Amino acid sequence: DAMVIQNPRYQVTQFGKPVTLSCSQTLNHNVMYWYQQKSSQAPKLLFHYYDKDFNNEADTPDNFQSRRPNTSFCFLDIRSPGLGDAAMYLCATSRDWGSNQPQHFGDGTRLSIL
Amino acid sequence: RKEVEQDPGPFNVPEGATVAFNCTYSNSASQSFFWYRQDCRKEPKLLMSVYSSGNEDGRFTAQLNRASQYISLLIRDSKLSDSATYLCVVMRNQFYFGTGTSLTVIP
Numbered sequence: 001d002a003m004v005i006q007n008p009r010y011q012v013t014q015f016g017k018p019v020t021l022s023c024s025q026t027l028n029h030n031v032m033y034w035y036q037q038k039s040s041q042a043p044k045l046l047f048h049y050y051d052k053d054f055n056n057e058a059d060t061p062d063n064f065q066s067r068r069p070n071t072s073f074c075f076l077d078i079r080s081p082g083l084g085d086a087a088m089y090l091c092a093t094s095r096d097w098g099s100n101q102p103q104h105f106g107d108g109t110r111l112s113i114l
Numbered sequence: 115r116k117e118v119e120q121d122p123g124p125f126n127v128p129e130g131a132t133v134a135f136n137c138t139y140s141n142s143a144s145q146s147f148f149w150y151r152q153d154c155r156k157e158p159k160l161l162m163s164v165y166s167s168g169n170e171d172g173r174f175t176a177q178l179n180r181a182s183q184y185i186s187l188l189i190r191d192s193k194l195s196d197s198a199t200y201l202c203v204v205m206r207n208q209f210y211f212g213t214g215t216s217l218t219v220i221p
Contacts (some may be wrong), residue, residue: 033209040213040214041213042118042201042211042212042213042214043158043211045208045209048208088155090157090158094209098145098205098207100145100146100163100205102146102148102160102163102203103160103203103209104160105157105158105159106157107156107157108156108157110155
């Protein structure tokens, strides 16, 4: 059974039209992460939540926002998508921050910009 | 200097071959180490954690050398289904990913 679920698997949006990607988890993990991954590149951390505490990476554009209304759900909002935002967006969880536990990834959402 | 560096490959090996990947990390305070496998256009999936004493899971063996700050992954008796990108991941204050090593196993 999938433990980290991302919706949708594929998202097409227009240039500048806001889009929201969702992630849910059944693991009851404290930490949830959003990554952006472009072709042949490593996943790039955008931000993470430790419980309700939001932590933004310094180089994450302001265009990217996130919400975590409860333990199970986390959303990625892209306010005005540009062509450079086309990528795979990966949600991941881990039991705790700084622990030796690995991350668990969802299937990803592949975002295309028209 | 990057936190994690891997040889991107590609590695093209025949079925049944043994292949090894190395990964180096820059910060000696790194705490945890993992190998993930990522298939084309899919999410990374945990292959194995890497422990100080080294560990084995079937055809896969992972080693950690803290003195030299590298980890390795050995795949024995390669299968066609092993074709993927292998990501080295190091955890210190966050998870740091290598760019991955591409493996293609050829019939």
